[in-house]
Amino acid sequence: MTGVREAALARRSCSKVTDAAPDSAELLDLVTAAGRVADHSSLRPWRLIEMRGEDRAILGRALNKADGKKGVSSKAMRAPVVIAVVAAYRKSKVPRWEQEAVASGVAHLLSLLLDDAGWGVFWRTGEHTRSKKVAKAHGLRKNEVLLGWLYVGGKPEKARSSHRKTIDPTAFVGRMPGAR
Template identity: 70%
Template sequence: MGPSALEAVRARRSWSKVTDVAPTHEELVTFVSAAGRVADHSSLAPWRLIELRGDDRERLGRAINKSNGDKGSSSKPLRAPLLIAVVASYRKSDKVPRWEQEAVASGIAHVLSLVLDEAGWGVIWRTGHYTRSKAVAKAHGLKKHEELLGWLYVGGKPTGRLGRRKPVDARHHLSRMPQD
């Protein structure tokens, strides 16, 4: 039996450097199916993911540079062999506001990062001002009702000494409702 959800969450960390191996498309489908179980008011599924490998990363690098007014190609997307673009794909709803739909898409990204980490992959969620640029949106084929929330950079976990994460003191973030 694998680690509990609590153990997996406690062990999670961001991996800014990863190796050149990545999960296969088939493995990724399994991980996304699991992540798709996040809480989703009215089951709108207001999200989609875009898998970027190989030359896709070069195309993204060109779009990033274009959004910055630069020529050539940014090397940022080459930091991992697999990038997963996280897209909020908003649905019309009288019950579920836009912010809540974005929270669902963010939840997908976070749960997917946990599942990938628990399966042995190094993951970091990267963003930048260019995530909302026209050039980057066009490169991803985003529709008018969609926004890019960033990318999960995924690769192998390098061997060697790991950094330590500070424990979270929940007492600073958890309170009770005020009494009258």
């Protein structure tokens, strides 16, 4: 593994992956690290749902049902492992938006860790994340919302060599109005 800065600079979404995949033990190890994200009051307002094999077909049927179609959507089969990211809100003084930020942070950190471990990762969202049929398929509770899915698989050779443009940080960092 590389340093955090180097991993962040090298990270790139990989929308097409191979059939290789991390096993459950490797995934759990990476989730242990991702779970260290900043979390006000240590609420751990998130959970992940690991989908492999037939689990992806269940997701695919739910996606099609949400579109009023039958069968299995091929979207769920685009990677050998699909990880649903769920914000699981807790009763607390910590506002819901902050709890959702924690769940998003876990997802992002996990995607960075997976990428750094050599896996191709792509975070997918969209209208189906709020579909009642998709929520039911995931077994979401009343205090939970689906934030999206991490699609995980082998990193194709082409993705290993391509580089993402870096940002100009001065375009995103400023001072308070009136500051000298």
